[in-house]
Amino acid sequence: DAGVTQSPTHLIKTRGQQVTLRCSPKSGHDTVSWYQQALGQGPQFIFQYYEEEERQRGNFPDRFSGHQFPNYSSELNVNALLLGDSALYLCASSLRDRYTEAFFGQGTRLTVV
Amino acid sequence: SQQGEEDPQALSIQEGENATMNCSYKTSINNLQWYRQNSGRGLVHLILIRSNEREKHSGRLRVTLDTSKKSSSLLITASRAADTASYFCATDKRSGANSKLTFGKGITLSVRP
Numbered sequence: 375d376a377g378v379t380q381s382p383t384h385l386i387k388t389r390g391q392q393v394t395l396r397c398s399p400k401s402g403h404d405t406v407s408w409y410q411q412a413l414g415q416g417p418q419f420i421f422q423y424y425e426e427e428e429r430q431r432g433n434f435p436d437r438f439s440g441h442q443f444p445n446y447s448s449e450l451n452v453n454a455l456l457l458g459d460s461a462l463y464l465c466a467s468s469l470r471d472r473y474t475e476a477f478f479g480q481g482t483r484l485t486v487v
Numbered sequence: 488s489q490q491g492e493e494d495p496q497a498l499s500i501q502e503g504e505n506a507t508m509n510c511s512y513k514t515s516i517n518n519l520q521w522y523r524q525n526s527g528r529g530l531v532h533l534i535l536i537r538s539n540e541r542e543k544h545s546g547r548l549r550v551t552l553d554t555s556k557k558s559s560s561l562l563i564t565a566s567r568a569a570d571t572a573s574y575f576c577a578t579d580k581r582s583g584a585n586s587k588l589t590f591g592k593g594i595t596l597s598v599r600p
Contacts, residue, residue, distance in 0.1 A: 378529075407587065416575055416590030417530070430585045462527060466588070475520060476579075476588055480529035 376401060378467050378479035386485045387455050395450040395482045399467030405429075406448040407476065408440060409464040417464055423448050424470050452484075460486045492591050493576055499597040506563040508594045510576030511556075517581045519552055520588065521561050524573045533561070533574075566598045 379398045387393050399406050405424045409417035419432035423442035442448045446467075452459055462483050466476040494509045510519070518537045522530040536543045536552045536559065543550045549562040563570055573595050577588040 380529075409588075409590075411527075413527075414592075416577075416592050417588075419587045419589065422585065422587060424585075430582070430587055432587070464529065466530075468586075475532045475535050476577075477532055478522070478530040481527075483527075 378465055378477050380463075380465050380479035380482050382482060383480070384483045384485075386487060389455055389457060389486055391455050392451065392453045393455060393484060395452075395463050395465075395484070396447070397450070397465030397467075397479060398447045399465075400477050403467035403469055403477070404446055405468045405470040406442055406446065407466045407468070408448070408450045409466065409478075410434070411462040411464060411481070413461075420450070455486045457486050460484060493574070493594045495594060496592070497595045497597070499599065500566055501599050502566060502568055504566055506566050506570070506596055506598070508561045508563075508574055508596070510559045510561070510591060512559075512576075512578045512589075513557065514578075514580060515554075516578040517586065518579045519550075519559050520577045520579065521548075521550060521559075522575045522577060524575065524593070526572075530575065563596075566596075568598050568600045570596060571598045572596060 381396045407422040408420040411417040421431040426442045437453045439451045462481045464481045465479045468476040520535045521533040534545050534550050547564045552559045573593045575593045577590045
């Protein structure tokens with residue numbers, strides 16, 4: 375049973391560029407959430423997708439957008455990259471209607487130069 | 488904003504000793520989860536405790552929850568060098584069917600061989 379998988383593992387982008395990160399949830403999970411973790415900090419909630427719709431959003435600008443596909447996989451897009459967007463981006467999957475654990479992927483390390 | 492605040496921020500112990508980590512939070516929750524993170528990689532789920540539970544065990548882990556004090560503790564017994572990692576508590580507060588995790592800044596645990 376594959377857990378949560380994220381790609382790519384590492385990414386280097388230039389300021390102003392756009393980036394797309396990908397996530398495949400754990401088998402059987404229907405909800406995908408994205409988190410940003412800056413160095414030395416705890417993860418911060420970006421948004422959550424269920425049934426291909428954004429259901430909740432944290433305090434992040436519109437430059438951050440996402441998508442969920444019919445197979446529950448998800449993408450995180452960030453436009454007009456800033457140096458401050460450099461962070462570890464984590465994807466978590468869970469079951470929406472149950473009090474279950476959220477399982478995280480290994481993350482994508484994004485560096486903006 | 489970060490609801491969970493872990494205490495202490497850093498902990499160094501000898502192999503074989505017990506490690507106790509504390510977490511406080513501010514608002515009511517549905518459940519609280521503890522995670523481990525090695526070297527800035529993905530989060531590994533350790534244990535979930537629901538708001539109507541007071542104590543839970545999993546192997547060498549023991550978690551308590553005191554909702555009246557809005558606090559939780561994670562006890563790792565007979566620590567090993569492999570337990571060296573950052574530990575995070577995350578509170579899950581549901582809004583309807585939507586939920587999101589709010590993390591603290593984490594505790595850095597070092598276990599000396």
